[in-house]
Amino acid sequence: MDTPPPFRTLTDLGEDDPSPGARGLDHVLTLIAAPGSAALTVERVEAVRTALGGLGAETDRPRWLAPGEACDIAFAGLAMEQAEGSARAVLADLPVDLLAQPVADRKKALLISDMDSTIVTSETLDDLAEHAGLRDAIAAITRRAMNGELDFAEALRERVGMLADLSEEAFARTWADTRLTTGARALVGTMKANGARCLLVSGGFRYFTSRVADLCGFDDHVSNDVVIENGRLTGAVVEPVRDRQSKLATLMAEAGRLRLPMSRTLAVGDGANDLPMLLAASLGVAFHARPAVAAEARAVIRHGDLTALLFAQGYTREEFTESA
Template identity: 80%
Template sequence: MDGVLTLVAAPGSGALDAPRVEAVRSALDRLGAEEDRPRWLAKGEACDLAFAGLAPEQAEGAARMALGDRPVDIVAQPMADRRKALLIADMDSTIVTSETLDDLAAHVGLRDAIAAITARAMNGEIDFAEALRERVGMLVGLTEGAFADTWAETRLTPGARTLVATMKASGARCLLVSGGFRYFTERVMDLCGFDAQVSNDVEIEDGRLTGRVMEPVRDRRTKLDTLMREAGRLGLPMSRTLAVGDGANDLPMLLAAGLGVAFRPRPAVAAEARAVVRHGDLSALLYAQGYARDEFRETP
């Protein structure tokens, strides 16, 4: 079999069962595909269907028709090089549940104004670097203590530590590459076990933000360049790379990676990404690589 279709339900939803999987198999049959027997990666949550005779896009379309509006994510891809040796991950709204810059803005009563700019930048409506400079300029005078307060409220997305720990246990290199701030990326890197981080920094004088971002701004080009550079340094074909993110500044790396996953993405990103996870947590990226639940690691 040269292709594999992975079905991942929202945890605890009960949306994926044997009858639903059989409905997907029947849909593939009607298009003339050959399939292996289903392989359950986690009972009631994730299942693999290996197939031949269809393009991944055809298999995904058939599965979507069969599943209707059930909260099940579908990833169709070639079987070859399925397990990845390099992970490049975005931070805000991906590895952590929130946008840390928006959370910082709450400390000066500007969350709504700054979040509106963030949303436009993440949907690709305005330039990311200019939007970052504008938002940081609005935070002039913010104290360093606001970073610690924001960090205390920041939460990892379910599955984040498991994703990194499991891939590292299999020998993968894992990098956090963010348009956010080093104060947060360094802490997330330590919590999750990432090998390195790349991010932005802000200028602070006398314990307060000056309103300036340290140049150069880390943006979509940085994310793509990091993916390409690391793959080259490790001698990896792009087919063995995985990228995950939610915003427009992630899209170039998502399209370049062997498996690029838009995680609970902005609409403009969902429209272009080849793989989208809307219902599962970050462990869906492990299922997409063929890891079964009993192979998951919780610590590096």
């Protein structure tokens, strides 16, 4: 068996600049353990680094972003898919997310985020349906739409139609039980503290996106609305429906307005209507996503919370700042 090439570290190179890019290490592999899992040990990280070296990569010492939780391994001379595959073989079924990406433009200047099952833990339309006694029926349609089996706009019209005559008070009762996903405020707060623009773009309803945007500190929000007359839903959606193309269009328009290259963009979501913007963004993250979405997205977070998106950008836990 061939002997793996020796590791090249700062000491080996005799360089003072700690920047991976300055040393020709143009990619970075980020390992992120599920919170509280203790799955990311020094020994396991070194085993991953050894595996990368065995494939011919040049690597640097691991840079811990949060002790025992997240770390970077800068590397060169290996394709991103090779690095990820090698790391996955070492870590096997451990609850560790991993992502290889270029070092350049790693910190993003624009965040476009889905709301339901991403920034909040639930599907707010399904929760709203609970107050009409229709949760199971509407949730079944939601699952199919989010997995790409149904046209999103038609599925939304169908579900809202089933809620005709529901009192608008159900919105307030639903909101009272809505919970933010762990890390949501840190994600937005940290990115905004570092100059990024953050938008919430949802196929859900304005009643909820306006409140979530305020709670997390998003700069703006784009979503759907329902027609209400005499305090009750009519069963109609205000047209046009905000769907997958609307999310992609928002990403492209904001990047253009800010004169940002796509390499400075981040998008996150879980459903099929998020996929176009995930594929268009430089860092498109399928977050605890539907199988069809996870199968196509470049980056997938299965175990971490939303702070995984900060680790993916190279932020240390000490740099996290929650929105006010």
